[in-house]
Amino acid sequence: MIGPEKSLDSTIWNASTFTIQALAKSEGFCASVGRLSRSSPRIRLIAPSFFGSGDCPSEPDDLAVLEERTEQLIPTDHKAQSPSRGSPQSESFLPQDCQTIGPNGIRRRLSATGRYLKSTDYIGQASRRYRSPARMARKLLLPLSTNRNRNQLYFMEDRGETPESGEDRSSLASFCVAAIPFLALTIGPLFANRLEPRIFGLPFLLAYLIFWVLATRVFMLVASWVRRPR
Amino acid sequence: MKSFVALAVIGGVIVETAGLGIFGVRKIKMDPAQFIVGGRSLGAIFLWLLMAGEVYTSFTFLGAAGWAYSKGAPAFYIICYLTVACILSFFYLPAIWRCAHRHDLLTNADYFAVKYQSPLLGALVALVGVVFLVPYITLQLTGIQILLQIAGYGRIDSVLAAGLAFGLIVAFVLASGLRGAAWASMVKDALVLGAVLFAGIVLPVQFFGSPKGVIDQVLLVHPNWMTLVGGTSNFGTVWFVSTVLLTGLWWIHVAAFDGGSLRSKERRGGQAQRDHSSILSNHAVARLLCWFHGSAD
Numbered sequence: 001m002i003g004p005e006k007s008l009d010s011t012i013w014n015a016s017t018f019t020i021q022a023l024a025k026s027e028g029f030c031a032s033v034g035r036l037s038r039s040s041p042r043i044r045l046i047a048p049s050f051f052g053s054g055d056c057p058s059e060p061d062d063l064a065v066l067e068e069r070t071e072q073l074i075p076t077d078h079k080a081q082s083p084s085r086g087s088p089q090s091e092s093f094l095p096q097d098c099q100t101i102g103p104n105g106i107r108r109r110l111s112a113t114g115r116y117l118k119s120t121d122y123i124g125q126a127s128r129r130y131r132s133p134a135r136m137a138r139k140l141l142l143p144l145s146t147n148r149n150r151n152q153l154y155f156m157e158d159r160g161e162t163p164e165s166g167e168d169r170s171s172l173a174s175f176c177v178a179a180i181p182f183l184a185l186t187i188g189p190l191f192a193n194r195l196e197p198r199i200f201g202l203p204f205l206l207a208y209l210i211f212w213v214l215a216t217r218v219f220m221l222v223a224s225w226v227r228r229p230r
Numbered sequence: 231m232k233s234f235v236a237l238a239v240i241g242g243v244i245v246e247t248a249g250l251g252i253f254g255v256r257k258i259k260m261d262p263a264q265f266i267v268g269g270r271s272l273g274a275i276f277l278w279l280l281m282a283g284e285v286y287t288s289f290t291f292l293g294a295a296g297w298a299y300s301k302g303a304p305a306f307y308i309i310c311y312l313t314v315a316c317i318l319s320f321f322y323l324p325a326i327w328r329c330a331h332r333h334d335l336l337t338n339a340d341y342f343a344v345k346y347q348s349p350l351l352g353a354l355v356a357l358v359g360v361v362f363l364v365p366y367i368t369l370q371l372t373g374i375q376i377l378l379q380i381a382g383y384g385r386i387d388s389v390l391a392a393g394l395a396f397g398l399i400v401a402f403v404l405a406s407g408l409r410g411a412a413w414a415s416m417v418k419d420a421l422v423l424g425a426v427l428f429a430g431i432v433l434p435v436q437f438f439g440s441p442k443g444v445i446d447q448v449l450l451v452h453p454n455w456m457t458l459v460g461g462t463s464n465f466g467t468v469w470f471v472s473t474v475l476l477t478g479l480w481w482i483h484v485a486a487f488d489g490g491s492l493r494s495k496e497r498r499g500g501q502a503q504r505d506h507s508s509i510l511s512n513h514a515v516a517r518l519l520c521w522f523h524g525s526a527d
Contacts, residue, residue, distance in 0.1 A: 174320075175321070178317050178320055178321070181313070181317060182314060182317045182318075185310045185313055185314055185474065186310075186314060186471055186474055186475055186478075187471065189306075189310075189458070189467060189470055189471060189474075190467050190471060193457050193458050193460070193467055194457060195449075195456055195457050198445075200442070201440070201441070201442025201445055201446070202441070202442070202445060203445065203449075203456035203457065205303060205306065205456065205457055205458070206303075206306065206445075206456065209306055209309060209310060210309075212313070213309055213310070213313050216313045216316065216317065220316065220317065220320060223320060224320075
C-alpha cells in the first residue's frame, strides 16, 4: 500500500503512465474521470483521483484494476512494455455516478476548485504548472522509461506551493522584459529614422540601434535571471 | 614572393585550425550523436564559439561591408536581425532542446518528423535544407575564391582554388565532426574577431581620424545615406522592419537548431539554452564594426 501522501502522486502517475502508453499511437485523446471507455481513434484517460473525488476509486487495488482494464486498450505492441498488476475485472466496479468529461471539462473543474496540477520534468525540476491534464499527459509522453521520480504529478497545494510560486509568473515577466528590446529593434526604427540629434557623432538612427543591440544583452540577462529557478 | 607569403599565411592558418580540430577530438569515440551534435554536451561558451563560426562568414566581410558601402543605412538591418533572433530563440530554444533530448534527435529533419509525426515532412525538411544550403555554400566558396585570388595575386586558378577549398572542408568535417568544427572555431574566430576589430576600428581611425570622421565623410558625399527612405519605398522603413523580422525568424533555425537545441548540454530548466541565446547577441556588436569597415571603404 502506498501512504496517503504519496497516494495522490502515485495514483495520478499510474493513471498517466498507462494513459500515455495508450496514447502513444493514438491520434488524439480526451480525459475521463472514473469511466473506462474508448471512442476510436481516441483512448480515454482513467484518472480517478484528479479531483480527489470520493466517488471514484482511488485505492491501489482499484488502481490495479484500472491499469489492467487500461491495458486492454493498449495496442499489442505496447502491451509488451506495460507492467501488469492485479487481475482483470469487469467494468462494474466503476461507480455509476462517475461522469466522463473531456480536457476542457477537467480544466473547468480545476479552475472552479482552484486546484493546480504540476509536473516535474525528467531532470527533476519543477518546470511547468498545468491546469489541463490533457496538456500534462502530452508533456509526459516520452519519459516513460526514465526514472519514475522524475515524472511526478501533484496538486500544488499538497506541497505547500501556490500558483504564484510557479514558473508561469516568471515566464510572463521574462517575456515582458524580452519584448522591450524586441519591439525597440523591430518597430522602433520607424520612429527613430532621423539624422539629428547626432550622438557621439553618430546619426541618431545608428546610435539608437547600437544602444538597443548593446542593451539587449542586459535585458536578456534580466530575463534569464527572472526565469532562473529559485 | 608577395603571393608566397600571403599563401603561406593562409596555409599555416588552415593547417593550424584543422590540426586543433582533429587534436580536440582525438580521444573521443565517434558515434552519430558525437559526430552530428557533439554528444549534446557543449556548454554556452563553446556554443558561442561555434555560433561565431556561423556568424562570421564571407557575408560578414564581403556582404555586410559591401552593403554598407553601396546602400548605407539599409545595411543597419545586419546588426538588428541577429539580435532579434537571439531574443526569439531565448524562448524557443529550450523547448526544442527538450524535445530533441527526449527523442534523441540529431537533425532538423528529425525534429519535424517527430514533432509532427510525419516522416514525409522530415524528408521534405531535409531536402529543402540540402537544396537551400547549396547557394549558401556557393557564397562561402565564392568568398574563398576571392580570398585566394587576391592572396595569389591573380596567379591561382579560381575553380581549382574553390575545388581545393571544398575538398579540404569536406575532409575536415568527415574527420572531426561537429566537435572538431567547434575547436577549429576557436582559432578561426579569434582571427576573424581580430580582423573585424582591425577593419572596423583601425582603418577608420587611420584614414578618417575616428569613426565620427567616417560618418562626416559619408554625409558629405551622400547626405541621405544615414537614414532610411520613408514608407514603402525600396529599402524604406517598412522594408527595414519586415527584413529584420523575416531574417530574425530565419536565423532562429541557426540559433535554435544548429546552434543550441540539438547540441547544448543538459542543465536545469533549459538554462544552458537561455544562456546561449543571451550571449549570442554579442556577435551583432562585432558585425557593427563591419558596417564601419564598409563605410570607410
